[in-house]
Amino acid sequence: MKICLTIWLALANLLLGAGLKFDETHLEVHAALDAKEVVSEFKFTNSGTVPVKIKDADAGCSCLSVKVVGDKLSYAPGESGTLRATFEIGSFQGAVDKPIHIWLDGDAEDKPSHTLVLRVHIPVIIKLEPKTLKWEIGDEATSKVIDVMMEYGKPIHITSLTTGSGPFTSKLITLKEGKHYQIEVTPENTNTPGLVIVRIETDVDVAKQRVQQGFAVVKAKLQKP
Numbered sequence: 001m002k003i004c005l006t007i008w009l010a011l012a013n014l015l016l017g018a019g020l021k022f023d024e025t026h027l028e029v030h031a032a033l034d035a036k037e038v039v040s041e042f043k044f045t046n047s048g049t050v051p052v053k054i055k056d057a058d059a060g061c062s063c064l065s066v067k068v069v070g071d072k073l074s075y076a077p078g079e080s081g082t083l084r085a086t087f088e089i090g091s092f093q094g095a096v097d098k099p100i101h102i103w104l105d106g107d108a109e110d111k112p113s114h115t116l117v118l119r120v121h122i123p124v125i126i127k128l129e130p131k132t133l134k135w136e137i138g139d140e141a142t143s144k145v146i147d148v149m150m151e152y153g154k155p156i157h158i159t160s161l162t163t164g165s166g167p168f169t170s171k172l173i174t175l176k177e178g179k180h181y182q183i184e185v186t187p188e189n190t191n192t193p194g195l196v197i198v199r200i201e202t203d204v205d206v207a208k209q210r211v212q213q214g215f216a217v218v219k220a221k222l223q224k225p
Contacts, residue, residue: 019114020044028119031120038087054104055104063090066083146183148212155178168187185198194218197213
């Protein structure tokens with residue numbers, strides 16, 4: 001009986017001293033059209049009964065840096081702090097989810113105490129649908145198209161179109177000047193695997209979105225089990 005009571009007390013203390021409580025574990029932010037980065041903050045409090053030390057915080061991506069404001073890592077019961085996440089937008093577009101893992105002292109390497117999620121909404125002003133055209137080896141070498149839609153307050157024109165050095169040709173089709181285009185891509189053949197980048201240059205006044213890329217690929221057929 002004494003052993004059972006000791007075990008129960010130990011478990012109770014572990015749960016009571018279990019660490020940090022975040023105000024929000026999922027944050028959504030909307031980037032400005034010309035933003036190069038967005039900064040978000042996750043606020044937390046040590047809601048337990050024993051001090052807590054943050055051992056590590058990692059987002060697993062070079063595009064997202066994470067640090068505790070003030071570089072303070074140890075928190076007494078009742079103390080609060082802020083984790084700051086800085087996301088470099090780069091060439092990302094649309095909704096991007098990035099997890100952030102938090103390890104406290106005593107956590108196993110593969111079991112962080114907390115996983116936060118930052119969702120960044122990045123404006124899409126030039127939409128490619130689909131971004132990748134696919135053929136399988138042995139398919140008929142028919143043309144396929146990428147729809148290019150300009151979702152901006154003023155016209156955007158395609159000024160250059162190239163398809164790399166692979167065995168593909170491309171043709172620009174204007175459906176509505178400054179608003180809607182199609183790129184027709186045709187493989188010379190589908191005898192061997194191949195991949196090319198469909199590079200689209202435009203005159204949009206947002207520099208980081210001026211060049212867009214689609215892809216054309218011939219891939220091996222999946223073998224049925």
